[in-house]
Amino acid sequence: MSQLAPLPLVASLLDAPLPDSGITWLDAARRENREAFAAGGLPDTRVEAWKYTALRALAQRSFASGDANAQTRAVDPSILALPGVDGPRLVFVNGVFRADLSALDSVPAGLTLQPLSQALQGDPEPLRFALSRHYRETGDAFARINAASADDGVVLRVDANVKVVTPVQLLFVGAAAEVDLAWHARNVIELGEGAELTLVEQHVGSGEQVHLATLVSDIELREGARLHHIVLQNAAIGANLIRRSGLRLHALAQATLHVLELGGALVRHDLQAELIGDGAQLDTRGVFMPHGRQHIDTQLAIRHQALNTTSSSNWRGVANDRARGVFRGAIVVAPGADGSDASLSNKNLLLSPSAEIDTKPELEIHADEVKAAHGATVGQLDERSLFYLRSRGIPQAEARALLTAAFCRAVLDDLPNEALREHLSAMLVAQLPG
């Protein structure tokens, strides 16, 4: 639909000059995606994927693109540390790579880890496929602007049959600035055949500044590769954070995802997984806990495209105050993906009468001998359980917190890194009322 005057958000994002890489195909792709964004604008709630996430308020804001002072912003070192995680680390502050905060001296053999800004100065050809993508739908507005504007991010590659033992930490920090900032980061991750990696992705922030960040990640798992991806989203309370992860699993590849969505004002994550090789396995688990006036939207789209592929998704939502949670889990078992097994569960708790969670499991099966199960519930804390705890002397607020934490922890129970699991559990509890 044409607009007489573009929305402030769109106008401000288009106001930023395109990065100039000097790489012909990349600059062309950036231009085309920017034109698509200019023409398509933002999706409204008539677009199915954005039905429960209205961008009206965000669209009225303007953001300055890029942070000229990102290299010198003070960052509290305590937010870099994570229990159970002590390996190579890449840190981005307001979208800009910070060598001084990163740890790249302990990168093991067979692991390539560098910021996109550096990778492009070398041989950009391996990045060509990922970075010359076009996004076709209006619903992809943020992927378009990301493709046009992102000039930094993570390039990570694990060579075939290399098992990286120490977890790799990717940290995206939103630091307070003088103006409302927009920044964009692009990650390209590939695990070679039989490679193994644990990746911890963190979004943190400080202060109450408003910003808009987009992050697009492409993750390719070659035959038999194994990835354990942990996402800890605890962005600043003013953060608008739009992430999109594209995950492709070749034959016998395995990906396990643990996601904790705690922070931010408006948070959206699209996880699009394609199981393209026989026997590929995907396991996603997550908790989203909006409170105050937060809005957290998770959209899973899982496609089984090969024989005997397995996906299991187990997500829990807890909304308090006037917060809103959105969860959509769409699973497609494509023709020919016979013998596949897909399960999806999303259970939600409302802790306040003004909180809302919209959940929508969708299952489409076009293959034979498929096992599939899905279910979604929205409820309140069980009164009988509450009374049981109170009758033993546990005060009401504490009893509610205890039951809520138990509800959430169920999806973190199988996280093998105990120190990290304890930390995530403590973060959950810290987010609870009372």
Next chain:
Amino acid sequence: MSMLKIENLHARVEGKEILKGLSLTVNAGEVHAIMGPNGAGKSTLGNVLSGRDGYEVTAGSVIYNGIDLLALEPEARAAAGVFLAFQYPVEIPGVNNTYFLRAAFNAQRKARGEKEFDSMQFLKLVREKLKVMQISDELLHRAVNEGFSGGEKKRNEIFQMAVLEPQLAILDETDSGLDIDALKQVAQGVNTLRSPDRAFLMITHYQRLLDYVVPDFVHVLADGRIVESGDKSLALKLEEHGYAGIGEGAAA
């Protein structure tokens, strides 16, 4: 002063009057059995005393150690020493039994202005109680009541009681659904906890629990009131003749 003095208690559930003028006095050290047919109001009494939502007291009073028990929140009643062993203990997935019990134990101590126990102190206490109650420590490592058999759930209630050391323990049909071995174990647990400072209110439908936990007093609850009181021989009489005709003798 008696520990518990219930006078002319009237209570409603969903608008229906269940307790219709119940009076009962319990002193420290005594074991009282409350018996009666289904629908007499036995479980309502336990729920009103422990403060469950949905029970509306319309008349009468409950004085516990000189205070108005009905004015207290459930957690405050627990901290004051009232314990209800549930007829249907609740399963709480994701909450470890030991963690739960320590949270309860410390919350009660905190409410009473006593020092909380750290995990080492608490573990020591729990081990002592396990030994006395002859309960396997396997129960400790599981989530609260999750996947427990009927007998395990009831034993877990008695174990919680042993750790929390209440002054007034209300056992709501703790014998129901137990086979004879489990019943004996539960009864032994209760007997172990009998003391001059502690009183028990045992709500039961059947006489058989009273073979193992011998009460000082037996009361028959029918249609929301205590209609007859006596010693343990009353329970035997009920066993023989059923509830038909009970109370009529008192009225005659």
